[in-house]
Amino acid sequence: xxxxxxxxASHPIPTTLWGQMFEDISHVRESVRIFFKGLNPPRAGMEDxxxxxxxxxxxxxxxxxxxxxxxxxxxxxxxxxxxxxxxxADPSPLSSALPNSLVLVIPPNVxxxxxxxxxxxxxxxxxxxxxxxxxxxxxxxxxxxxxxxPPTLTISLLAEDxxxxxxxxxxxALVDGWTEVDIVLTPDRxxxxxxxxxAVTVSNATHTSPAGIEVHFALLSLFPxxxxxxxxxxxxxxxxxxxxxxxxxxxxxxxNNLEGQTTATRWQWRNTVGPLSQRPGRVGDWSxxxxxxxxxxxxxxxxxxxxxEPFMAVWDGYSLGGSxxxxxxxxxxxxxxxxxxxxxxxxxxxxxxxxxxxxxxHAEPFKLRFVEIGNEDFVGQAPGTVASRWNWFATNLSATFxxxxxxxxxxxxxxxxxxxxxxxxxxxxxxxxxxxxxxxRLRNGIKFFEGEYASTSTxxxxxxxxxxxxxxxxxxVAASVGEAAFMMGxxxxxxxVFSSSYAPLLxxxxxxxxxxxxxxxxxxxxYKSTSYHVQKVRTAPSPPLLTATPQLFANNRGxxxxxxxxxxxxxxxxxxxxxxxxTATNQLIIKISNSAAAxxxxxxxxxxxxxxxxxxxxxxxxxATTSNTPAAPDxxxxxxxxxxxxxIFNYTAPATSFSIITLTAQ
Ligand code: AHR
Numbered sequence: 001x002x003x004x005x006x007x008x009a010s011h012p013i014p015t016t017l018w019g020q021m022f023e024d025i026s027h028v029r030e031s032v033r034i035f036f037k038g039l040n041p042p043r044a045g046m047e048d049x050x051x052x053x054x055x056x057x058x059x060x061x062x063x064x065x066x067x068x069x070x071x072x073x074x075x076x077x078x079x080x081x082x083x084x085x086x087x088x089a090d091p092s093p094l095s096s097a098l099p100n101s102l103v104l105v106i107p108p109n110v111x112x113x114x115x116x117x118x119x120x121x122x123x124x125x126x127x128x129x130x131x132x133x134x135x136x137x138x139x140x141x142x143x144x145x146x147x148x149x150p151p152t153l154t155i156s157l158l159a160e161d162x163x164x165x166x167x168x169x170x171x172x173a174l175v176d177g178w179t180e181v182d183i184v185l186t187p188d189r190x191x192x193x194x195x196x197x198x199a200v201t202v203s204n205a206t207h208t209s210p211a212g213i214e215v216h217f218a219l220l221s222l223f224p225x226x227x228x229x230x231x232x233x234x235x236x237x238x239x240x241x242x243x244x245x246x247x248x249x250x251x252x253x254x255x256n257n258l259e260g261q262t263t264a265t266r267w268q269w270r271n272t273v274g275p276l277s278q279r280p281g282r283v284g285d286w287s288x289x290x291x292x293x294x295x296x297x298x299x300x301x302x303x304x305x306x307x308x309e310p311f312m313a314v315w316d317g318y319s320l321g322g323s324x325x326x327x328x329x330x331x332x333x334x335x336x337x338x339x340x341x342x343x344x345x346x347x348x349x350x351x352x353x354x355x356x357x358x359x360x361x362h363a364e365p366f367k368l369r370f371v372e373i374g375n376e377d378f379v380g381q382a383p384g385t386v387a388s389r390w391n392w393f394a395t396n397l398s399a400t401f402x403x404x405x406x407x408x409x410x411x412x413x414x415x416x417x418x419x420x421x422x423x424x425x426x427x428x429x430x431x432x433x434x435x436x437x438x439x440x441r442l443r444n445g446i447k448f449f450e451g452e453y454a455s456t457s458t459x460x461x462x463x464x465x466x467x468x469x470x471x472x473x474x475x476x477v478a479a480s481v482g483e484a485a486f487m488m489g490x491x492x493x494x495x496x497v498f499s500s501s502y503a504p505l506l507x508x509x510x511x512x513x514x515x516x517x518x519x520x521x522x523x524x525x526x527y528k529s530t531s532y533h534v535q536k537v538r539t540a541p542s543p544p545l546l547t548a549t550p551q552l553f554a555n556n557r558g559x560x561x562x563x564x565x566x567x568x569x570x571x572x573x574x575x576x577x578x579x580x581x582x583t584a585t586n587q588l589i590i591k592i593s594n595s596a597a598a599x600x601x602x603x604x605x606x607x608x609x610x611x612x613x614x615x616x617x618x619x620x621x622x623x624a625t626t627s628n629t630p631a632a633p634d635x636x637x638x639x640x641x642x643x644x645x646x647x648i649f650n651y652t653a654p655a656t657s658f659s660i661i662t663l664t665a666q
Pocket of ligand 1: 255452
């Protein structure tokens with residue numbers, strides 16, 4: 001195959017082309033940051049209460065989310081010694097947002113330490129000489145018999161064999177009001193497994209009260225070191241993996257998890273900001289409770305830390321149960337969206353929401369240009385979705401924030417919307433690389449955000465079935481090479497495709513509601529998939545030749561697109577290429593996806609007087625069905641080398657491969 005490249009660019013490559021999409025799915029929101037289940041024991045215990053709990057929540061005026069007094073509410077919490085533990089609706093709770101407490105009952109005449117432990121998000125990783133920040137709140141309601149001496153409260157980190165890695169003791173305050181304890185624990189060794197525990201025990205509590213002494217606990221947490229030392233921030237290893245992919249934007253908070261099964265259980269920004277004790281959490285859309293400890297302000301800090309543009313979504317009247325709020329009834333929800341945006345960019349002198357932001361330490365507005373209205377609503381297409389919602393939200397929000405760009409969440413094939421959206425988040429799904437050359441050109445003048453795509457299955461007639469039906473558990477080399485071809489379609493059509501993001505971004509490998517995910521993790525490690533390696537894109541020109549670490553897509557964006565011989569436009573095409581250029585350095589970036597089971601030869605013809613004789617090659621290849629998994633996390637990784645290039649040069653793309661050739665040409 002001969003590929004003739006034009007010297008003249010046809011369109012710029014937008015800076016926003018490659019980014020990341022985040023939602024709380026597969027337990028990512030808590031387990032990317034804290035080390036055990038939930039910030040509040042009741043919610044911790046509710047983790048594995050399945051949809052029945054959401055039904056209960058519908059009838060429960062308090063944000064209880066789940067049945068108290070059940071063993072399910074104690075999931076991941078274990079009693080220590082002769083104690084009993086339970087989750088109760090506390091008559092004097094830590095806050096109205098957190099009405100439940102974990103109650104430790106110390107029986108009379110107890111001889112040994114009593115307490116409870118938490119087993120974490122399927123394990124806890126402790127590393128020698130690393131600082132872990134623990135905090136909890138407790139109160140001791142009235143007790144009847146005096147103690148001989150004050151009891152001691154000990155917070156410790158335990159290894160699987162029960163030995164102590166680190167501990168801190170303090171006198172237990174025998175007062176009924178809430179006492180907060182914040183300490184740092186540093187393990188003296190690295191235990192051999194992840195089956196470790198966080199423990200809270202009371203010593204020296206011998207008493208004779210027949211009913212036992214109660215100690216109520218709330219808002220317990222244990223943080224490992226966080227990215228850039230952010231309080232309430234992200235686990236450093238996961239954060240670093242995301243940062244290394246150099247995303248230009250961050251789409252949040254969903255995904256389906258924005259929507260709620262009902263209007264009442266939608267994501268609500270106000271419940272996610274302020275002190276953790278004021279965040280009630282909610283029944284999320286992926287069968288577990290969200291604590292909302294990672295809230296709107298933390299998302300915005302994360303954007304600042306990685307220099308990403310927020311692509312923030314507002315709830316737009318549709319919930320997953322299949323009903324829409326319509327007409328005048330949308331008023332309060334439009335007001336809620338306006339406040340949410342004001343929290344991000346408003347003036348503290350004129351907006352209460354912006355003043356709240358300032359009171360939380362960020363007086364300056366955050367950077368915000370793009371707001372997404374809803375998630376994947378297919379407005380007017382799916383049953384229960386009502387297209388006029390777009391008009392209500394777009395008209396009102398544009399009038400209030402004329403400087404912002406609003407994205408509609410409808411398919412490109414959906415009904416025409418009024419006013420005409422400037423941008424669609426299309427969720428067309430992974431199709432052939434030419435999707436945007438044909439289908440989406442029908443929407444004259446509209447720009448597209450491909451906000452969620454991934455190769456999900458080997459079975460094109462059942463994309464979301466079971467593994468037996470072809471659903472992928474992990475991205476495979478073939479899947480990732482296919483995604484690369486799809487992504488080249490974005491480059492070729494970057495005059496109308498302004499951004500894209502793979503989804504889902506993250507998944508806890510021990511309890512996942514969706515596969516495949518771009519990055520998997522467990523309590524101790526991060527697993528970068530083959531698709532992650534493809535996604536990494538260079539956001540600035542690299543040195544002319546080899547970079548030390550191979551970086552694929554995102555680190556090789558280029559700022560303009562050079563037309564070249566058009567690849568075969570059929571669904572069976574296996575060889576796809578695309579050429580972009582960094583204008584400042586005259587670097588040409590040639591990407592090639594070969595999804596065939598055999599290698600394929602290409603000859604590139606470059607219309608430039610001076611072309612470097614040596615180029616850099618970054619190559620991802622492997623057996624089509626292989627994946628990076630926890631058992632073999634680094635099986636497939638891009639490899640860098642030098643290859644001969646010139647005004648005319650040959651390249652053999654290996655079977656099932658994605659190649660990036662970088663050279664200088666002028
Ligand atoms: O990425 C998983 C889900 O896929 C998202 O929550 C939803 O928007 C899409 O259907």
